[in-house]
Structures are given as C-alpha cells and as structure tokens.
Amino acid sequence: MAKRTATGRRKTQVEVGTSIELFTGGGGLACAMHDAGFRHLLAVELDRRACETLRANHAVDYVEGAPDPKDVRSRWPLVQGDVRNVDFTRWEGAVDVIAGGVPCQPWSLGGAHKGYDDHRNLWPELFRVVRETRPRAIIAENVKGLLRPSFRPYYDYILRELETPFERRVEGEEWSDHDRRLIKALGSEGSDPTERYDVRMALLNAADYGVPQTRWRVVVVAFRKDLGLADWTFPDPTHSEVALWHSQADGSYWDRAGRSPRADLVPATMPMSDGRKPWRTLRDALLGDAESGVPALPAPLGDKIEHPEWLHHFGWPGAREYPGHTPNDLDRPAKTVKAGVHGVPGGETVLRRDDGSIRYMTVREVARVMTFPDQWTLAGPRGEQMRQLGNAVPVRLGRAIADSVGGALNAARVPGLRTA
Numbered sequence: 001m002a003k004r005t006a007t008g009r010r011k012t013q014v015e016v017g018t019s020i021e022l023f024t025g026g027g028g029l030a031c032a033m034h035d036a037g038f039r040h041l042l043a044v045e046l047d048r049r050a051c052e053t054l055r056a057n058h059a060v061d062y063v064e065g066a067p068d069p070k071d072v073r074s075r076w077p078l079v080q081g082d083v084r085n086v087d088f089t090r091w092e093g094a095v096d097v098i099a100g101g102v103p104c105q106p107w108s109l110g111g112a113h114k115g116y117d118d119h120r121n122l123w124p125e126l127f128r129v130v131r132e133t134r135p136r137a138i139i140a141e142n143v144k145g146l147l148r149p150s151f152r153p154y155y156d157y158i159l160r161e162l163e164t165p166f167e168r169r170v171e172g173e174e175w176s177d178h179d180r181r182l183i184k185a186l187g188s189e190g191s192d193p194t195e196r197y198d199v200r201m202a203l204l205n206a207a208d209y210g211v212p213q214t215r216w217r218v219v220v221v222a223f224r225k226d227l228g229l230a231d232w233t234f235p236d237p238t239h240s241e242v243a244l245w246h247s248q249a250d251g252s253y254w255d256r257a258g259r260s261p262r263a264d265l266v267p268a269t270m271p272m273s274d275g276r277k278p279w280r281t282l283r284d285a286l287l288g289d290a291e292s293g294v295p296a297l298p299a300p301l302g303d304k305i306e307h308p309e310w311l312h313h314f315g316w317p318g319a320r321e322y323p324g325h326t327p328n329d330l331d332r333p334a335k336t337v338k339a340g341v342h343g344v345p346g347g348e349t350v351l352r353r354d355d356g357s358i359r360y361m362t363v364r365e366v367a368r369v370m371t372f373p374d375q376w377t378l379a380g381p382r383g384e385q386m387r388q389l390g391n392a393v394p395v396r397l398g399r400a401i402a403d404s405v406g407g408a409l410n411a412a413r414v415p416g417l418r419t420a
Contacts, residue, residue, distance in 0.1 A: 015039050015072040016406035017136075020091060022083055022100030022129060023122065026053050026378065026388030028370065029141065030076065032398025033099055034058065036406050040076040041068050041091055044083050050388055051080040052379030068094070083125050088132040096409055098129055099139040099402075101393050123158050127165045134194065137405055138162065138222040141393050144203055146218050159199050160186065162222050166195040193226040200232060206397040208237035212280035213334040213369045215394060219401060227412045235404045242271045244278035248331070257283055257331070259354070265331055282351060283330040285368045294374070300362050312363035312378055312385060319350050319360045327352040328361070334369045339390030349386065363389070371396035 016037035021030045024045040034040060043059055045051050055061075055078065062077035069077065079086055103122055130138060140162075146155045157179040161167075167185045169178040185191070199222045206215040223229035245266050247253040254261045288294040300307065300315040307313040321327060327350040328334045337349070349361045361369075363385045367376060371394050378385040 017096030017409055018094060019097040019099055020088065020095050020133065022098065022126065023103055024054060025050050025101060026392045027057060028392030028395050029099055029101055029398045031372065032393065032395045033402045036399055036402035037072055038097060038402065038406065039069055039072040039074065041095055042079065043076045044079045044086055046082055049380040049384045051078060053377065053388060054078055056377040056379055083122065088129050091133045093134060095133050095135045097137045097139060097405060098133060098135045100126065101141040102126060127161055130165045136224050136227060136409055138197065139401060139405060140220040142218045144216045144218050147203065159201060162199050162220065163197055194224060196225040197222040198225055198230040200234065202234045204397065206394045207279045207333045208239055209397045209400045210239050210280055211371050211394040211396045212282055212285040213337060213394065215336045221401065221405060223408065229408050229412055232408050235400050238277055239279050240274050240276040241279050242274050243276045245270060246273055247278040253278065257287065262331060279333050281331050282328050282334045282369065286365065297365065297368065310364055311375065312367065314362060316360040316382065319358045321358055327358045337366055337369055337390050339387040370394050
C-alpha cells in the first residue's frame with residue numbers, strides 16, 4: 001500500500017543514457033526519463049514549490065564543480081532558478097537527451113495567447129541549450145495551442161530552428177527574417193551533420209498510451225543528423241476508445257469494475273475491434289491494478305481529513321456542477337487536468353459518484369490520473385499541488401516516448417560520445 005514515504009521511486013536496472021531536464025516542474029517527464037533508464041545530469045526549474053517537490057522525491061541541490069551523478073539511481077542535481085542564467089557548456093558532448101515541457105502559458109487556450117511576444121516563450125532557451133551541449137536527441141512537450149492557425153507559422157519556424165539550431169538568430173532580428181535564413185540554410189548542401197537535427201512532431205492523446213485521461217499534447221522529438229535516425233517514428237498507440245467500448249459491451253469492463261453495465265456509454269453502431277487495449281478510465285485509475293501491484297485507492301475519509309495511509313488524499317468542500325463545468329464520469333478517462341482547482345472550465349477535478357452525487361477529486365486521485373507513482377510527494381498547499389499536476393507531463397506518456405528514444409539511441413550509438 002502507498003505509505004507516507006519521501007522518495008518511493010521505482011527501481012531502474014539499466015542505464016540507457018544521460019539527460020538534462022529543462023522546465024522540470026513537478027517532475028512528470030523527469031520521472032518518466034528516470035524510469036526509462038536515463039541518468040539525469042541536471043534538472044532546472046524556476047518555481048519554488050516545484051523545486052520543493054523535486055527535492056522531496058529524488059533531487060538534490062546542484063553544487064558547482066561537483067562530479068556528475070555516477071549512475072541512474074543517483075539523486076538528480078537541481079538548479080532552482082531561471083534557465084536563462086544557467087551555463088550548460090560543461091556538459092557539451094556528455095548528454096544524450098535534452099528534455100523538457102516548454103512552458104505553455106504563451107500558447108495555452110486558457111492564457112492570454114501572446115505567443116512569441118510573451119516573455120515566457122522559452123523556446124529560444126531550448127535552442128541555446130542545444131548549441132551549448134550538442135545532445136544526440138531532444139524531447140519537447142507542449143500544449144496543442146501551438147497548432148492554432150494564428151500560431152502555426154511561428155510553430156513551423158520553431159521546427160525549422162530545431163532542425164538547424166546553430167543558425168542563430170541575431171539580436172534585433174525579427175523571427176520572420178530569421179525564418180527566411182533558416183529556410184535558405186536548410187536548402188543548402190554540405191552542412192555539418194552534427195549541427196543539424198532530424199525533427200519529428202506529433203499531436204498525441206495521452207489516453208492512447210494508457211493514461212486514464214484525455215490529454216492532447218504536441219510532442220517534438222529530434223535526433224542529431226549524424227545518427228542516421230531520420231526514419232524514426234513515434235511509438236504506436238497501445239490503447240483505444242474502440243477497445244474500451246468493446247470491453248463495456250461484452251461485459252469484461254463491468255466484471256472488472258464490479259458494477260452493473262451501463263448502456264449509455266456504447267455507440268449504437270460498434271466499430272470493429274482494433275486489437276488494442278481499452279482506454280483506462282477514471283474508475284480503473286482508482287481501482288488500481290493487482291497484477292502490477294498497484295492497490296485500490298480508498299474513498300477519502302472526509303473534507304480536509306488526511307488519510308493516515310495515503311499521501312495527499314483528503315476531500316475538499318464546495319464541488320459544483322453547472323453548464324460548462326460538469327464532473328468526470330468514472331467510466332470514461334478523466335478530462336484534461338489543468339493547472340487550477342476551483343472553477344476550471346470543464347470541471348476537471350470533480351467526479352460523479354455512482355449514486356449521482358459529486359465531489360472534488362483528491363490530490364492523490366489527480367496524481368493517479370497523471371500516472372505519478374503513489375509515493376510521489378507534492379509540496380505546498382492543495383492549490384499548488386494541483387497546479388504542479390496540471391502543468392506536468394503524464395508519466396506514462398513520457399515513459400512511452402523515453403523508451404522509444406532510448407532504444408533508438410542505443411541502436412545507433414556511435415563512438416566519440418564523451419562520458420561524464
């Protein structure tokens with residue numbers, strides 16, 4: 001059972017490479033990379049509460065000049081501060097992957113939509129880190145708002161800049177002028193393949209990879225061109241809505257849930273089976289998985305009453321339902337978790353019980369929906385904990401990407417990578 005432990009990290013047996021984590025937040029992608037076997041050389045995060053969370057789990061403050069972590073089980077060196085003030089040249093040639101969820105506020109549907117004019121647009125910093133470290137691969141995650149028509153030209157520019165990050169934008173140059181230079185550079189021959197990247201982008205639904213939540217995210221993966229990985233593709237989805245419908249129609253879902261079947265969830269015309277696993281529902285997340293050793297999560301004891309055996313598991317008063325703010329259905333994946341608590345459009349932290357009543361989800365329940373391990377400690381008051389979860393990469397989605405990238409890098413490993 002999930003007890004109140006400080007770290008509670010899952011064991012990782014084999015190291016597959018090294019990584020630097022940018023915009024680490026509450027640790028979703030960093031946790032996924034760690035579990036996939038990447039040894040974190042550095043994690044960088046500005047937010048104080050998120051840094052407290054990282055330290056409570058697996059991070060330790062970075063000490064200038066200290067040796068790099070010796071193996072994948074080592075604690076993650078953490079810099080609390082603005083990424084713009086960090087010099088990464090120490091790790092040139094030593095890092096396999098630069099990974100991070102670039103802050104989404106400039107592009108989020110819920111934000112001010114300032115995009116490239118927003119001071120929080122940190123894509124230029126990602127490119128600087130690439131120039132300073134020359135990683136073999138890059139993983140970047142962001143909200144699908146980047147694909148809105150108003151931002152799409154800038155997003156195409158981001159992808160081109162990632163293809164050729166050493167064609168630097170000069171001070172005072174408009175991004176559109178820089179973009180024209182990038183297009184010209186990409187059309188030229190004879191470029192250094194160690195300074196170019198093969199870039200792949202996909203819009204992924206976390207539910208398709210076993211996350212009990214519908215969460216669409218843009219994921220960008222780039223491999224250094226000298227590795228010969230231009231044909232790499234994103235991992236195939238493992239779960240589907242069609243498979244969930246079939247499991248609810250044939251009764252296997254309801255047998256597992258211990259509930260009477262519901263006829264309102266299955267379409268009148270059933271699509272053919274696609275051979276995938278069923279989408280995981282909110283009920284699945286709360287029931288756990290006995291085969292993998294994940295126990296069922298009990299109902300909270302009451303409002304503001306912390307459960308004695310479960311971290312961050314207490315009720316919260318005031319749940320409401322109104323147009324545009326409807327509860328999560330237990331027998332569907334949860335709605336997208338957002339960085340808020342009360343009044344968030346869509347009611348992402350509210351669930352409807354089997355008796356028809358509603359309540360706010362506990363922080364631990366939301367952490368399960370984000371596929372964090374049950375022992376993951378979140379710092380700060382409830383609102384701060386929810387914000388960290390809403391800004392995170394679901395661990396299970398990150399793990400699918402990290403496993404695929406790690407496998408590709410090991411298959412293409414070339415001599416000359418300096419060891420830390």
